[in-house]
Amino acid sequence: MEDGGANLDERDAGRDRPLDLGWLRESRAEWGVKATPSRIGLTLKDIAVGSYGDIPDHPPRRTMAPRGSDIPDQVPDMGYTINDKAEVWSDNVMELYEEAVSRQWSATRDIPWGELAPLDPDLEHAMCQLATVLSEVEMVAADFPAKWLWRINHDFVEAKMFLCTQAMDEARHTEVFRKRALANGGGMGRATAIVEQFLKVILDAQSYDEGSALMHLLGEGLVLSLFRAGETIAPSEVEKRIFRLCMQDEARHVSYGTMHLRYRLQRDPSLAEDFHSYLDRGEELIGVLLSTPEVAEPATILAAGSLEAASELGSAATDVLRVQSIEEYLQRCDRAGLDRRGRIRLPDDMIAGTSAAPPPTPAVAADVVGART
Amino acid sequence: MSAGTGLLPDFPSSAWFDALVGDVDRRRKEYERLGFADCRFAVEVVDDRGTCRWFGLVLDGYDIISEGELDRLEPFAPDVVLSGPHAAWTEMVANIVRHGGADRAHTLNALSIAGFPLSARSPDPVGRDKFYRYAETLQTLFDSAGRAVPVAGGH
Numbered sequence: 001m002e003d004g005g006a007n008l009d010e011r012d013a014g015r016d017r018p019l020d021l022g023w024l025r026e027s028r029a030e031w032g033v034k035a036t037p038s039r040i041g042l043t044l045k046d047i048a049v050g051s052y053g054d055i056p057d058h059p060p061r062r063t064m065a066p067r068g069s070d071i072p073d074q075v076p077d078m079g080y081t082i083n084d085k086a087e088v089w090s091d092n093v094m095e096l097y098e099e100a101v102s103r104q105w106s107a108t109r110d111i112p113w114g115e116l117a118p119l120d121p122d123l124e125h126a127m128c129q130l131a132t133v134l135s136e137v138e139m140v141a142a143d144f145p146a147k148w149l150w151r152i153n154h155d156f157v158e159a160k161m162f163l164c165t166q167a168m169d170e171a172r173h174t175e176v177f178r179k180r181a182l183a184n185g186g187g188m189g190r191a192t193a194i195v196e197q198f199l200k201v202i203l204d205a206q207s208y209d210e211g212s213a214l215m216h217l218l219g220e221g222l223v224l225s226l227f228r229a230g231e232t233i234a235p236s237e238v239e240k241r242i243f244r245l246c247m248q249d250e251a252r253h254v255s256y257g258t259m260h261l262r263y264r265l266q267r268d269p270s271l272a273e274d275f276h277s278y279l280d281r282g283e284e285l286i287g288v289l290l291s292t293p294e295v296a297e298p299a300t301i302l303a304a305g306s307l308e309a310a311s312e313l314g315s316a317a318t319d320v321l322r323v324q325s326i327e328e329y330l331q332r333c334d335r336a337g338l339d340r341r342g343r344i345r346l347p348d349d350m351i352a353g354t355s356a357a358p359p360p361t362p363a364v365a366a367d368v369v370g371a372r373t
Numbered sequence: 374m375s376a377g378t379g380l381l382p383d384f385p386s387s388a389w390f391d392a393l394v395g396d397v398d399r400r401r402k403e404y405e406r407l408g409f410a411d412c413r414f415a416v417e418v419v420d421d422r423g424t425c426r427w428f429g430l431v432l433d434g435y436d437i438i439s440e441g442e443l444d445r446l447e448p449f450a451p452d453v454v455l456s457g458p459h460a461a462w463t464e465m466v467a468n469i470v471r472h473g474g475a476d477r478a479h480t481l482n483a484l485s486i487a488g489f490p491l492s493a494r495s496p497d498p499v500g501r502d503k504f505y506r507y508a509e510t511l512q513t514l515f516d517s518a519g520r521a522v523p524v525a526g527g528h
Binding site for chain 2: 040104
């Protein structure tokens with residue numbers, strides 16, 4: 001007799017059994033295998049002992065039953081669609097999870113909000129606009145892993161747990177930038193269609209591969225550079241701390257993205273062209289996004305220190321940041337196994353001065369030589 | 374040139390880094406709240422003649438260990454090397470001492486974002502990214518030069 005999927009006959013039979021855990025005696029669990037805590041506590045790596053540390057490349061089942069447990073045949077199929085380890089794994093995912101849990105912070109408690117002082121209105125506008133953009137983009141990095149989490153086979157639970165920490169990190173980033181926009185009288189700035197288009201490409205990605213490359217490697221890599229720069233363009237100690245704490249989180253996500261892509265490509269190099277295609281599209285959008293006034297102007301004004309200085313310096317105010325961020329992105333692609341230098345889709349003026357810049361044409365080269373002599 | 378506080382040994386020296394690391398034990402709760410870290414971090418100080426001196430720090434869980442001055446960099450196998458001229462380092466230390474912690478222009482991150490005067494280098498970008506992942510821990514460590522850190526066995 002069935003009731004809501006449960007076998008009631010089995011329940012009745014269970015009533016007559018002695019309470020001696022006898023049903024557990026045939027368990028294949030590794031009795032006696034004992035994990036030893038390391039100095040910082042009992043980590044995921046510490047408990048990856050015996051067969052419990054074996055993470056199958058292709059799990060035989062699609063179930064929520066914990067890896068290493070005895071699993072009866074009757075368990076339902078959960079319908080996971082990501083059942084190859086290489087689709088989500090990275091060699092550093094366990095340490096990144098532990099680090100994420102250990103390095104959590106609070107946007108309410110850990111930011112010295114009481115030190116926020118009135119700013120020059122131009123700087124306040126710029127800061128609030130930047131906070132608006134960041135509050136907008138950060139949440140996609142929670143939405144994206146959340147969208148895919150339930151599709152990932154539970155045998156890759158460490159990767160799922162890491163993605164849960166990312167969702168929490170990004171919720172906090174959204175929170176802290178929203179709070180900054182509202183904390184000093186400036187309020188929310190303006191959203192833009194191009195930013196939303198890029199977020200939509202990530203959210204609508206047809207595969208985890210596509211979305212992860214666009215988000216972890218490209219999007220978050222560039223945001224990481226912005227957070228790095230944030231400490232130097234921050235108008236006060238408040239923003240400085242915000243940017244530094246966000247930078248730490250973002251670097252974890254980028255580290256996962258880089259090493260995940262490496263893991264993926266090492267096991268199936270034929271996917272390289274697919275990843276190039278994802279990044280082609282992403283870079284084209286990012287190129288437009290980074291040029292849009294709602295994104296470019298506040299960063300330039302904050303970097304220059306005033307509206308007047310920004311008008312004088314123009315894009316030169318952020319040139320260093322541009323070159324550094326693109327160079328770091330290219331290096332991470334290299335590490336993952338993708339050389340983007342030959343086919344980067346960012347506009348020429350954006351890659352000028354980087355190792356992806358096209359070699360000068362003969363005419364330009366001749367001009368340069370002529371100018372030098 | 375000395376960038377010492379009067380209580381700290383001169384920078385750069387093994388004793389200077391030892392003093393900073395000694396402060397970690399005294400402020401363990403603060404470091405534990407920042408979270409644990411895992412990084413082999415090298416400081417490279419380049420003098421006017423281009424000669425390098427290296428100092429090793431190991432961030433291991435909640436502990437930070439000073440490896441002192443290194444004869445050579447390679448055996449230390451750093452995840453990331455933060456390099457810069459002696460003058461830039463001493464200016465940073467002086468700024469920390471003056472303000473009780475680095476101002477916005479003199480944090481490790483701010484000084485290295487443009488690749489000058491300091492630069493973070495690593496053969497592995499994931500290793501370099503550890504400099505960003507543990508930025509708050511590293512800055513807290515260096516900022517402790519702005520507090521009155523007694524020299525071990527001193528005064």
